[in-house]
Amino acid sequence: MQIHVVNQGDSVFSIANTYGSTTQAIIDANELDAPNQLVVGQALVIPIVGQFYFVQPGDSLYTIANRFGMTYQELARINNIPINGTLPIGLRLYIPQRPKSDIISNAYVEPIGGTVSETLENAARKNTPYLSYLAPFSYQVNRDGTLKAPPLNNFKEIADANNANLMMVITTLEEGAFSAELGHIIVTVQEVQNRLLDNIVNTAQQVGFTDIHFDFEFLPPEDRDAYSTFLAKAKERLSQAGLLMSTALAPKVSAEQEGEWYEAHDYGAHGAVADFVVLMTYEWGYSGGPAMAVSPIDQVRRVVNYALTEMPASKILLGQNLYGYDWTLPYVPGGEYARAVSPQQAIALARQYNVPIQYDTTAQAPFFRYWDEEGKEHEVWFEDARSIQAKFDMIKELGLRGISYWKLGLSFPQNWLLLQDNFNIVKQDQQS
Numbered sequence: 001m002q003i004h005v006v007n008q009g010d011s012v013f014s015i016a017n018t019y020g021s022t023t024q025a026i027i028d029a030n031e032l033d034a035p036n037q038l039v040v041g042q043a044l045v046i047p048i049v050g051q052f053y054f055v056q057p058g059d060s061l062y063t064i065a066n067r068f069g070m071t072y073q074e075l076a077r078i079n080n081i082p083i084n085g086t087l088p089i090g091l092r093l094y095i096p097q098r099p100k101s102d103i104i105s106n107a108y109v110e111p112i113g114g115t116v117s118e119t120l121e122n123a124a125r126k127n128t129p130y131l132s133y134l135a136p137f138s139y140q141v142n143r144d145g146t147l148k149a150p151p152l153n154n155f156k157e158i159a160d161a162n163n164a165n166l167m168m169v170i171t172t173l174e175e176g177a178f179s180a181e182l183g184h185i186i187v188t189v190q191e192v193q194n195r196l197l198d199n200i201v202n203t204a205q206q207v208g209f210t211d212i213h214f215d216f217e218f219l220p221p222e223d224r225d226a227y228s229t230f231l232a233k234a235k236e237r238l239s240q241a242g243l244l245m246s247t248a249l250a251p252k253v254s255a256e257q258e259g260e261w262y263e264a265h266d267y268g269a270h271g272a273v274a275d276f277v278v279l280m281t282y283e284w285g286y287s288g289g290p291a292m293a294v295s296p297i298d299q300v301r302r303v304v305n306y307a308l309t310e311m312p313a314s315k316i317l318l319g320q321n322l323y324g325y326d327w328t329l330p331y332v333p334g335g336e337y338a339r340a341v342s343p344q345q346a347i348a349l350a351r352q353y354n355v356p357i358q359y360d361t362t363a364q365a366p367f368f369r370y371w372d373e374e375g376k377e378h379e380v381w382f383e384d385a386r387s388i389q390a391k392f393d394m395i396k397e398l399g400l401r402g403i404s405y406w407k408l409g410l411s412f413p414q415n416w417l418l419l420q421d422n423f424n425i426v427k428q429d430q431q432s
Contacts (some may be wrong), residue, residue: 007040026047040357050095051094079093104401108407116153137171139200143185144195170215187229205241210243212238219264245275247270251280281299287337294325295365324340324383327378392418
């Protein structure tokens with residue numbers, strides 16, 4: 001699979017000729033709604049086997065081969081060039097498809113307003129072939145340990161049709177926000193815990209969930225040990241019922257990190273009892289904050305590096321956003337909230353306002369600015385093929401268990417093509 005960044009003067013036709021593809025294949029792969037109006041800086045996925053590399057100044061056979069995990073002798077043989085010859089700048093070299101590693105992938109799906117929209121169900125149908133788990137968000141715990149279920153509609157049928165597992169997400173959401181008071185009750189009151197675990201097991205067996213996923217956020221810091229003890233108790237109960245257990249973890253970079261989102265999450269304790277964890281490695285750039293990348297890879301790596309000191313890589317799923325934000329400038333604390341946009345919507349905005357897409361190499365994320373009809377300046381950060389490939393490369397480099405997406409419903413076709421190109425997705429009948 002090839003990633004091509006659009007240059008001035010490029011057309012779908014010229015790009016197809018460069019890589020030996022077809023215009024229709026590129027249009028279909030990238031779901032281009034305006035193929036004759038490409039945006040400078042737009043990243044396209046070219047659906048070919050393997051990829052091409054164009055020699056840059058300073059390159060050698062050795063450095064290029066090392067970059068792609070092969071020997072320089074192999075690279076020379078495949079491209080029928082002498083080992084000791086000079087590499088002309090711009091020479092096109094073919095890089096074959098490399099062996100894929102096995103991962104598990106999860107995506108949350110969140111019905112809004114108590115109903116499953118047709119758009120959301122279609123997104124689940126379209127993308128569950130690429131998933132190990134489909135995770136309806138969420139079962140909300142009541143203060144007596146009973147559960148309020150989300151609408152499930154056809155999610156079970158969709159999961160079964162694609163040989164995917166259903167993940168039962170349990171949250172401390174109350175009236176639309178995570179409740180510290182509710183969380184405290186759950187992790188400290190034995191009677192509530194027992195009723196909750198009974199209800200979880202009964203529901204999981206009735207519906208067909210295979211993994212129970214605890215997402216307890218903004219717990220009081222003093223409940224850190226109580227939450228860890230509750231998880232150990234839950235793991236024992238769920239294992240007796242033949243169920244897996246996973247947790248969602250705030251993106252910490254140290255055990256001593258302060259803040260109401262972080263302190264009650266003990267990475268070591270979760271890593272010890274959970275079958276796997278999801279690191280919520282996104283929302284550095286968030287709707288109520290200043291404009292920046294949602295999941296800058298330098299910050300994401302800091303979280304993963306810390307997690308690896310507390311648990312094995314085989315238990316870690318990297319959290320990944322499927323969205324970006326459009327901020328109105330200048331940023332004013334407490335002011336206007338940014339608007340969430342899909343990668344496809346972001347590209348459409350750049351096209352509409354005739355601005356090129358730039359790329360931050362430190363954050364490994366695309367962005368651009370534009371002025372709207374009211375004379376207001378905007379800054380947009382989102383995800384593209386380059387940014388998601390950087391995350392995939394890190395997963396492979398560090399040997400992580402997989403990836404978890406928040407959330408389905410926003411169009412990002414390049415992600416799913418590259419996910420399939422990089423990895424073998426472990427499906428239901430392949431999991432131990």
